[in-house]
Amino acid sequence: MTIKTISPQNAQKLLGEGAVLVDIRSADEYAREHITHARHIALETITSGGAEFSNAAAVIFHCRSGNRTRMNAAVLESCASCDTYLLDGGLDAWKRAGLPVITDKKQPLELQRQVQIGAGSLALGGTLLGALVSPWFYLIPGLVGAGLIVAGVTGFCGLARLLMHAPWNRGTAQQ
Numbered sequence: 001m002t003i004k005t006i007s008p009q010n011a012q013k014l015l016g017e018g019a020v021l022v023d024i025r026s027a028d029e030y031a032r033e034h035i036t037h038a039r040h041i042a043l044e045t046i047t048s049g050g051a052e053f054s055n056a057a058a059v060i061f062h063c064r065s066g067n068r069t070r071m072n073a074a075v076l077e078s079c080a081s082c083d084t085y086l087l088d089g090g091l092d093a094w095k096r097a098g099l100p101v102i103t104d105k106k107q108p109l110e111l112q113r114q115v116q117i118g119a120g121s122l123a124l125g126g127t128l129l130g131a132l133v134s135p136w137f138y139l140i141p142g143l144v145g146a147g148l149i150v151a152g153v154t155g156f157c158g159l160a161r162l163l164m165h166a167p168w169n170r171g172t173a174q175q
Contacts, residue, residue: 003077006085008097011060014085019058022051023091024068024076032107035062035091036100043072046079053080062087062094108168115160119144 006014015021015037023030024043034040041051043063053059059080061069069076069086077084087094095101108114126140151157163169 003073003084003086005066005088006060007088008094008099011085011087011094012099014058014060017057019060019085020053020056021060021062021087022046022053023063024061024072025063025091026110026112028107029064029110031104032110033091033101033103035094036102038062043068047072047075049079051079053082056080056082058083058085060085060087062090064091066090066093111160111163111169114163114166114169115157118159118163119148 011019011021021035021038023034023038023040024046025040026042027040030038030040045051059082061076061084063069066086066089069090073086076086089096091101109117123141123144126137126142126144129137129140147158151160
């Protein structure tokens with residue numbers, strides 16, 4: 001069996017015939033916006049063997065853009081004994097096709113986006129302050145860069161941990 005891609009329109013038709021749609025994104029991404037009737041099973045759960053779809057007629061996996069599903073196609077295919085598909089273009093393509101999604105703007109931005117905004121703001125602010133006020137402020141973008149390197153090498157992101165405890169993120173479905 002080889003995993004196939006499927007267009008949003010054909011996926012919607014297949015869903016009407018009993019296929020299961022699985023959103024592999026993180027819980028915070030799913031909470032903010034997801035396809036109607038999609039089941040949330042994070043990629044980490046699937047890769048650890050925590051998901052099987054033995055009773056499904058077909059399974060369609062999706063992420064935001066289709067990248068994560070393509071990169072993990074072999075793992076996704078191995079957890080289903082039926083026809084498996086990757087939603088071509090992911091949630092973005094589904095929305096471009098005008099198909100229904102559930103959006104909850106009360107949910108905070110995804111944690112990864114918050115980290116990008118925070119790190120970028122600190123780097124830009126430190127650079128501007130370094131140029132306009134004192135060269136000592138250049139330490140800020142240097143520390144941000146070092147933090148990003150540590151996060152990339154170890155998987156531990158101090159800024160993400162800090163942001164998880166921010167008031168706007170309390171009570172959300174963070175992983």
